[in-house]
Amino acid sequence: MKNLIIGIITLLLIVLGGFYMKKYKNSEETTAQIQQVKWQLNDIDVNKTAHITFQLKDNKGNEIRGVNDHIRIFIVDKQLARSYQMRPTFAGNGSYKTTYQFKKEGEYTIFLYEETGDTTKQFAEKNIIVGKKEEKKQRPIAVDTVLTKNIGTYKTSLLFRALHPNEEETLTFQFQIEKGQKLKFRSNTGERAALRIVDEKQQHFLYVVPANDEGQLQFRVTFPSEGIYKIWGTFYINGKKYEEQFVLQVQERKNS
Template sequence: MMKKSVKIWTVSGIAYLGLVIIGYSLFVGNEEEPHSDAHEETAMEVQGDSHEHEANQNEKENEQMENHQHHQHAAHNDHAAVENEVSVTAAYEDGKIVVELKDPEGNAPVLETNHEKDLHLIVVKSDLSEYRHLHPVSKENGVFEQAYELSDGMYKVFVDIKPKGLAYQVKPVELHVGEHQNHSADNDLSVDTEFEKTVDGRTVALSVNSLKVNEPTVFTYTSKDGKPDPYLGALGHVVILDEDAEEFIHVHPSSEDETVFETRFSKPGIYKVWGEFMFGEQVHVYPFVIEVTE
């Protein structure tokens, strides 16, 4: 009887132990499953954060590229309104054009070299019939002088400079030569229909992709006499004025080996375009009149 009781207790103990082991296993399994889900959820969150970071990075890079393109475009155009921190005056005395520059404190501004020169001076007759691109010599206290014979009349000059640390936008300055030259002459511009001209034996053709407001306008010049020589650090220069000689655009080539110039017009109207190219030792200027539409 005693042996039978011991046997029964032994079997019961083993069975109880088995139930304990099975229950513990089930408990541990239930605890690990939520942990696994939490781990997967965390991994998904990290992956989501990674994609979001990548998207933000791409957006940031695109924004930087757009800003770079905007600044690059702004360097060739003067459409944005800027309050000048450099005052400019011009006078004609004894066969000399005299330009004076002053900063807000009345001192001479420090200028950065821009295309091999500290100052580019564009002089046009008020009716846009005459055009000069000059480089006056610096004297002292912000004064620049250029010996040049001008006939009597009303002119507008554009001083193209890069003052260090000062805001500046090219604006027209009236220049009166001779007596009673107090009013601008009316211009009589006719839009060109042929875009090929020969100047001093050198022929250049111009093609334009678009003449619409707020669209990229690309001027492509082709010379029948081969590629021009470098001039002031570029293969050419293009200066554009509206018919009232108020809006000034100075454009340089888009690349170092092509005479291709890109700009953008902010308003419709008649514009005169001067393309400057050097062949040998002589600079040739090719004027064309265009019309920009809405």
């Protein structure tokens, strides 16, 4: 009798497990299912803890499942001078929260994206004001005229052809090394380099991972519109982490 009861309980658990998997397998997707982003932002002031909360739901108002570990926040100011990268905490029922203390007042844009090891773009964005709104005229964002910089102890040149909107281009970071020397472009735990890219109007955010990091570091990027873009690069060289920034201009192709 005891074995019979155990067998019935086991069978019941299998049936319930199968029902659960069938019910939720289609909801455990990616951010492509998100139709609603509900923000909860209290008044945000300089040097005070800002509480940022948002809720992700599908077109039926259901919680988006299966993305908890992948959601990331990237915040930039209007001049693209300051940026903040955060990983929010899952709070249940499709909600996420984080806190931050902004050091400067002004206008900022919050981008939400999914970090899964693939190139992606934002699935939501939100403009916020920290402190009082700046009425000053925005200074033009200067494009880099020199694209050779030091990343770690290595002189590095950013190489590419002309950049046009909606045309894929390869950005190559060429490291000057001694003959026969090889560099490993990953951390000791396997993390890869990444580019976070925002346009001057704060309408587009791109998270780009390398198309090639064996022997050289290359990224394939499709800029969605013309304009000035700032790149925040995270690089790993022989296990060590480095950060560097570049500012590029994307122009419409001229009719010949």
